[in-house]
Amino acid sequence: MSEQTQGVFPKGPGKTYGLMELVKGTSPMVDKGPEDTVTSWPHLLLLEVLAILGTTVLLLFMSLLNAPLREFANPDVTENPAKAAWYFMNLQEMLLHMDPALAGIIIPGLMVIALMAIPYFDRSKQDVGIWFASKKGRAIALWSAIYTTVWLIALILFDEYIRVRSLVSEPEILPGWIIPIAVIGGLSGLLYLIIRRWRPSTREALIGFFTAFVVTYFLLIISGLFFRGLGMHLTVPWDLPPGALSF
C-alpha cells in the first residue's frame, strides 16, 4: 500500500478486501450519486411493460388490416411497376437517375460504412445526452432538412420532365456516373459551406449531414413508393396501379 492511500484506507483486521491500485480516469458510475439514479424495479421495468403493452395494442389494431397476398407468382407476367419492398424504394428511386451499380451497391455500401465511421470522427463528449447538441445544432438540422427536401424534389422533377439523358446521353458514363456523382458531391459541398456559416463543432456539422441522410432516406422512399406508377413514372398516390404499394 502506498503512502498516498494509507490515510484513506487504513488496514483493518476485519476487512476481506483491500485497495490494490489507484488508476486515472473514472468508471461509468463515478460521481453519479444515489440522487441521479433510481432502482430498475419498478421504475424501468414499469416503463418497459408499458412500451410492450402499447406496441402489442398497436400491432393488434394494425392486424385488422390484412397482409397483402396477390396472385400466384408468374415469371411470364411482369408487374408494372415491379417494385421492391418499401424500405428498398429509396434505392429503386435512385436507380432511375444513375447507373444501377452506383445506386444499388456503391452508394448504399458507402453510406453504411460512413455511418459506422461516425463515432471515430465525432469524438468530443461536450454535448452528449442533448438532442441535437445545442441551439446551433437544432438550427443546422432544420436548415439541412429544408435544403435537402427542396433539392431532392427539384432533382426528381427535373429528371422526370426535362431528363438528364435527353440533354446528355453519350457517352453512357456521363449520365450514369459523372453527372450523378458531381451533383451529389456538389450539393454536399454546398451544404457544408452553408453549415460552416454557423461555425459549428464537428458534431454540429455531422448533425447537418446526418439530417440530410435521414431526409434523403425517407423522401426517396416516399417518392418511390407513393409517387411512382406505370413504368415508374411520376404520378399521384390515388392514381397508382394495384400492386404499386409494396408493403
Added chain:
Amino acid sequence: MLNKSSITRFLTQNRVWQSIFRQGYPDTEENRAKVIVNTLFFHIHPVKVKKHSLKISYTWGMGVISAFLFLVLVVTGVWLMFFYAPSVERAYADIQNMETTITFGMLLRNMHRWAAHLMVLTVFLHMCRVFFTGGHKHPREFNWVIGVMLWVVTILLSYTGYLLPWDQLAYWAVTVGTNIAGVTPLIGEQVRLLLLGAKEVGPEALVRFYALHMWLFPLVMFIFIGVHFWRIRKDGGLSSPLESAEVEQGEQQSE
C-alpha cells in the same frame, strides 16, 4: 401490508415459492436489487438506472420496442412455420390455407407482417435517436457499429421473408432486389447466383431465402442483440448529459 395478508402468506411462505423466488416482494431497496440480480430475465438490467435515461422524450423507447418486435416476430414466425413448406408447389397454397382454414392464421400472419415492417422503421428511428442525442460517442463507438449492423440484418431478415408467400408481389420484389445485387461491380453475377441458386428466381431461391430467414439471420440477430445489450451495460448504461459535465470537470481539474 402485502406480506401480512393470509393469502399472500399461504402462497409465498413455502419451500416451492421460496425455491423459485429467492427474495421477498421488491418493496425495499435490498429486495429491489435482489430481484434484478437473481432473475435471468431481469439481470440484463442494472440494479439502478439514471433518472435521465427514463425520460420518454429522451429515448422514445425505440430500442425496447424494436427488441420486443423481434420477440413477437420469433413467436409468430415459429407458429407460421408449422403451416408452411418452402416449395413452389405448396408455399402459396399454404398461405391461402393459413388465411382461410387455420384458426387465428390470418391474425398471426398479419401480426408477423406488420411487426416486421414496424421493426424496420423502429430500428431506423432508434438509430436516429442515438445519433441526435450523441449516444454514439466514446466509449460507445463499437456498440454504435453493432447497432448499424443490426439495422442491416433487420432489413435482410425482412427482405428474405418477403419472398416466402410466393405471390406476384414477392416474386417481382425479389427479382428487382436480386437484380440490384447482380450489378455489384466485378462479382455481381456470382452474388446473384449465390442468392438465387439459379439464373432466375425459382424453387432454389425459395429454399435459400427460407433457410436465411428461419435460421442464419435470426441467429446472427440473437447474437448481435446479445452483444448490443451487454455493451450497453459495459459502457455505463444509456448516454446522459452527466457525462459531458464530467468532461468539463475533468478539464478544469487538469488545467
